[in-house]
Amino acid sequence: MTATETIGCVKAATKILGDKWTPQLLRFFVNEESVRFCQIQDLVEGINPRTLSARLDALEAEGIIEKVTAPEKSRCEYRLTKKGKELTPILRDMQNWSEQYA
Amino acid sequence: MTATETIGCVKAATKILGDKWTPQLLRFFVNEESVRFCQIQDLVEGINPRTLSARLDALEAEGIIEKVTAPEKSRCEYRLTKKGKELTPILRDMQNWSEQYA
DNA sequence: CAGTATCCGTATCGATACTG
DNA sequence: CAGTATCGATACGGATACTG
Secondary structure, eight states, X not given: OOTTSOOOOOHHHHHHHTSTTHHHHHHXXXXXXXXXXXXXXHHSTTOOHHHHHHXXXXXXXXXSEEXXXXXXXXXXXXXXXXXXXXXXXXXXXXXXXXXXTO | OOTTSOXXXXXXXXXXXXXXXXXXXXXXXXXXXXXXXXXXXXXXXXXXXXHHHHHHHHHHHTTSEEEEEEGXXXXXXXXXXXXXXXXXXXXXXXXXXXXXXX
16 A cells, blocks of 8 residues: 555556546446446436447446346346456445545 | 445545546555656556646645645655545455456 | 347546647 | 647537437
């Protein structure tokens, strides 16, 4: 935690977390274990379906979430992959910092 | 680190780290203790002075770095504030994740 | 419910040239 | 050295309406 330790390449995480909405979205995944499209629309104020869809697609393409479709129920869920779950420490740190300097 | 712990608001950190280049820039601050403009230009491939200047201004406005000018030397340095140093855990986690999933 | 299609404004960023 | 000025491309995201 000292400021002098080496910090190296940070790009992969930046590519994901730099997108607008994505950190907010991910915090729901961390809490909920599985999430539905309309659920996010209700919980995340201001996001529109076009953007939400784009974020979900990007996260899926990166292997951070996976889509679980149950066709007979005409609904689907998204849930974190292992790779996605390992973003949790970053999110937690971002939360801590944000609360401290709100 | 369990996926079920509560993650709350993450916006303040997102506002900073969501800007293109900023995480890359910050990693130099974490290592170097004090940094000069031209130093960053040399080290960060592809950034142009306009953008670098904008990032530095934003970081200064947020109280994450401070500018130390030595007029008689016609050069200045930037260094992390306490608030800025406390971004280190986030950057470190981002590095770990990025390396693991490069 | 879970998206897609379309359209469009703007914010962001790059390139380049120039300055105190 | 440490920036600013200008200009222009485009990527990004918002609003809205529509669909399997």
